[in-house]
Amino acid sequence: MKYKLQIQLKSDLCASSGDSFGSLIDNDVCYDKYGFPYIPAKRLKGILREEAEEYCEWFDEPKKEVLKQYINDIFGEEGKKDSGKLKIDNAYIRLYQEKIESLENVPQKYKKYLIPQKILQVYTYTRFQTAINAETGTSKNDSLRTTRVVKRDNTFIADVDINASEEKIKFLKNVVKLTSHMGLNRTRGYGEIQCKLLSLEEMQKDPGLGTDYILSNLVDEVETKQIEINMNDDTEATLKILLKAESELMLSKQNAEDSENYIPGSNILGSIAKKYIEANNINDFEKIPNEFIELFLNGSVKYSNAYITDESKKEFYPIPFSYAKVKNTSDQFYNKMFNVDEEGIQLSSITGKFVTLDDDNYIKDVEMSENYHHQRAKDNKIGRALQIEDGGSLYQYNVIGANQYFLANITGKVKALKKLLPYVKENDVLRVGKSKNTEYGKLRIINVVPEQVTKDQKEYKKFAVILTSDVVLLDNGKATTNKEKLIEKIKNIVGQDIELERAFINYTKVSGYNIIWNLPKEQMEAFKAGSVLVFNAINSVTAKENYTIGQRSAEGYGNIKIIDIANKTAKLDLKEESKKQLNDINDNSNKKIEVGFIYSTLKESIKNSILDETVGKALENIEKTNYSLNNSTIGRLMLMLEQSKTVVEFFENFGAIKNSEKLEKVKRLLNNTPKEFQELQAVKDLNNLRKPGTNDDSENKVNLSAEEVEKYTLEYIKQCLIQIKLKGEK
Numbered sequence: 001m002k003y004k005l006q007i008q009l010k011s012d013l014c015a016s017s018g019d020s021f022g023s024l025i026d027n028d029v030c031y032d033k034y035g036f037p038y039i040p041a042k043r044l045k046g047i048l049r050e051e052a053e054e055y056c057e058w059f060d061e062p063k064k065e066v067l068k069q070y071i072n073d074i075f076g077e078e079g080k081k082d083s084g085k086l087k088i089d090n091a092y093i094r095l096y097q098e099k100i101e102s103l104e105n106v107p108q109k110y111k112k113y114l115i116p117q118k119i120l121q122v123y124t125y126t127r128f129q130t131a132i133n134a135e136t137g138t139s140k141n142d143s144l145r146t147t148r149v150v151k152r153d154n155t156f157i158a159d160v161d162i163n164a165s166e167e168k169i170k171f172l173k174n175v176v177k178l179t180s181h182m183g184l185n186r187t188r189g190y191g192e193i194q195c196k197l198l199s200l201e202e203m204q205k206d207p208g209l210g211t212d213y214i215l216s217n218l219v220d221e222v223e224t225k226q227i228e229i230n231m232n233d234d235t236e237a238t239l240k241i242l243l244k245a246e247s248e249l250m251l252s253k254q255n256a257e258d259s260e261n262y263i264p265g266s267n268i269l270g271s272i273a274k275k276y277i278e279a280n281n282i283n284d285f286e287k288i289p290n291e292f293i294e295l296f297l298n299g300s301v302k303y304s305n306a307y308i309t310d311e312s313k314k315e316f317y318p319i320p321f322s323y324a325k326v327k328n329t330s331d332q333f334y335n336k337m338f339n340v341d342e343e344g345i346q347l348s349s350i351t352g353k354f355v356t357l358d359d360d361n362y363i364k365d366v367e368m369s370e371n372y373h374h375q376r377a378k379d380n381k382i383g384r385a386l387q388i389e390d391g392g393s394l395y396q397y398n399v400i401g402a403n404q405y406f407l408a409n410i411t412g413k414v415k416a417l418k419k420l421l422p423y424v425k426e427n428d429v430l431r432v433g434k435s436k437n438t439e440y441g442k443l444r445i446i447n448v449v450p451e452q453v454t455k456d457q458k459e460y461k462k463f464a465v466i467l468t469s470d471v472v473l474l475d476n477g478k479a480t481t482n483k484e485k486l487i488e489k490i491k492n493i494v495g496q497d498i499e500l501e502r503a504f505i506n507y508t509k510v511s512g513y514n515i516i517w518n519l520p521k522e523q524m525e526a527f528k529a530g531s532v533l534v535f536n537a538i539n540s541v542t543a544k545e546n547y548t549i550g551q552r553s554a555e556g557y558g559n560i561k562i563i564d565i566a567n568k569t570a571k572l573d574l575k576e577e578s579k580k581q582l583n584d585i586n587d588n589s590n591k592k593i594e595v596g597f598i599y600s601t602l603k604e605s606i607k608n609s610i611l612d613e614t615v616g617k618a619l620e621n622i623e624k625t626n627y628s629l630n631n632s633t634i635g636r637l638m639l640m641l642e643q644s645k646t647v648v649e650f651f652e653n654f655g656a657i658k659n660s661e662k663l664e665k666v667k668r669l670l671n672n673t674p675k676e677f678q679e680l681q682a683v684k685d686l687n688n689l690r691k692p693g694t695n696d697d698s699e700n701k702v703n704l705s706a707e708e709v710e711k712y713t714l715e716y717i718k719q720c721l722i723q724i725k726l727k728g729e730k
Contacts, residue, residue, distance in 0.1 A: 004198050005158040007091055011192040012149035014184040015039045027147040027184060033401055034100055035119030037150045039091040041439035042373055044158060047182045049075045052175045070171050087437040089247055091158035100403060102598035113605040122604040124148050173197045224425035229450045233415035236453040241408045241424060242313050243306055247442035249400040250434040258398040261352060261366040263306035265556020266512050267432040268408055269296060275423040294416060301416050305469050305556040306408035308354050308366045313407055316354035316364050317468040318529040321504040323350050333572035337464055337534050340570045357563060363574040367401035424448055459540045462566040464532055465490055469559040470510055471527040472551040479524035481507045486527060494543040498535045505531040609682040610712055617680060618719035627666055628728045637721055646710050647674055670717055677713045
């Protein structure tokens with residue numbers, strides 16, 4: 001059953017990332033690539049388990065044993081394969097999905113206000129702390145620390161899925177209610193929270209949530225949609241599946257803590273197979289149904305790797321090893337399938353990227369991020385990570401970033417694909433990779449389109465065979481990376497009447513894990529995706545564009561693509577897609593409501609930028625002058641400024657100081673500040689910002705209030721006085 005975990009901040013919170021921000025922040029919060037703060041799911045699961053274990057201590061021994069079993073069933077048991085019934089995602093700021101989608105529709109002139117650090121500034125601020133010397137009562141040397149915190153009164157929402165009995169869910173709800181503190185320095189004033197675990201019905205009855213909350217946070221409750229295949233049962237077809245990573249993905253490489261930059265077909269197969277097992281209550285794997293064998297084990301249905309794409313579902317592939325770029329450039333590329341005749345250029349290889357392998361020649365990167373995690377010691381009195389032998393650990397993952405799209409293909413006979421349809425519904429969720437129940441591995445099925453597999457063939461005279469996935473070949477029962485064996489396989493497809501001109505081949509090792517038998521798979525040598533073989537046909541040959549060869553083809557291995565290169569040249573024009581820039585926030589009428597979700601964040605970010613610009617403008621103005629005042633006079637002016645509610649009142653108080661030529665010059669300088677303030681770019685941008693969904697009438701523009709104008713202008717004057725003081729100290 002699906003729930004929402006609502007976390008309201010009653011005090012400032014630092015859900016620490018374990019990282020710092022240059023020399024400015026010692027303890028930073030977790031925030032995403034857009035700048036929105038979040039609370040990691042591992043942190044949530046840990047704090048809930050800790051609270052559950054404390055809750056158990058309230059009861060006598062018989063009841064305590066029952067509740068301890070509840071804890072293991074819900075949260076999982078250390079060292080066991082089963083990770084527990086609880087699936088929980090990161091907790092994101094309220095209206096998170098709508099805000100990140102709206103970012104795409106913000107006009108270019110406002111983009112500078114929505115860079116990550118600007119957005120983060122809206123939700124957070126910096127607090128300072130120091131250690132005190134007990135003997136002297138003064139601060140200790142070098143003890144000043146800065147901590148970024150999320151402002152109190154913000155609300156975070158996490159998706160929760162738990163398939164458990166009513167008693168266990170009731171127990172979890174009680175634990176959630178009791179959870180009142182989390183994060184860094186939770187015993188020192190930070191991290192006071194109020195939590196609720198809410199079902200759809202409960203959210204609709206909660207008047208404090210509001211309509212916008214209901215609309216924006218119930219995406220999991222939208223009915224899933226099963227598509228239909230209107231083809232003959234014996235037709236070979238492909239389900240093209242558009243997936244969106246709604247969390248970060250940890251898809252481990254062989255013996256590494258770094259994630260792959262794609263979703264292996266074996267992970268997609270495993271996730272769908274698990275759905276099948278749960279839906280059909282399969283417990284005895286010694287008596288596996290024939291249908292399960294047909295769909296997942298005997299290779300008649302093939303699950304491709306899912307590579308990066310976009311909402312238009314362009315097909316990207318691992319970049320061929322023959323592609324290279326000119327050193328010290330970012331937009332000059334060559335294809336070494338051909339002779340590169342240019343003189344005086346040095347080429348370097350391109351790795352880790354994906355291309356379309358068509359005339360569009362689009363190139364795309366997968367966004368990766370580095371995350372830190374720690375496991376606290378088993379002794380709850382120790383509130384930090386210790387060395388492994390003490391039961392705690394510190395580790396890091398390099399993971400695929402969230403909110404990226406991937407395209408997967410499932411290919412087989414229509415009669416088999418129809419049996420799969422209940423487990424690949426649109427808007428349903430797949431869980432893949434490490435920690436898939438907590439923080440990582442959440443994939444949303446956005447779109448499923450059935451297509452008949454084309455058997456069209458083309459004639460080739462000069463062509464390249466590109467490995468679009470790793471290829472595992474056997475020779476006398478053993479895995480081989482003998483190039484001649486690969487050439488033999490290709491000749492079996494297109495005919496023997498071809499000659500190899502050149503090749504660009506790399507190698508890898510592949511393995512995996514069988515979740516059904518709970519055993520690792522055999523490690524094998526393989527040809528690496530991106531390998532290229534260029535052939536000339538003695539006479540024209542006829543072949544399809546796509547083939548599958550070798551072992552483990554059901555898991556995404558063995559895919560090759562044949563492309564005609566007879567009329568191509570060495571020069572490559574690889575390009576990234578450019579997005580249409582909107583001129584104004586309401587230019588796209590279909591996106592007005594969505595833009596509204598980012599509107600408040602944008603408005604606050606511009607206001608923060610006004611303060612930043614006042615400092616820069618004050619510095620610029622004072623640098624042009626030769627004014628100087630003694631510290632005593634500046635101190636009096638600063639005091640007057642602090643006591644003044646308006647700019648007019650300040651200048652009235654200013655006149656109380658004994659007049660002098662120098663002071664009169666400063667007065668004339670400061671008299672210009674109201675006009676200069678209105679000329680700040682951030683002020684102009686804010687005054688031109690319209691409320692979402694409205695026309696260009698002046699009453700629909702944001703505009704600073706009279707009180708805000710006074711506040712910011714006084715701040716500008718203050719910065720001018722500070723700069724005069726600093727200039728005099730140089």
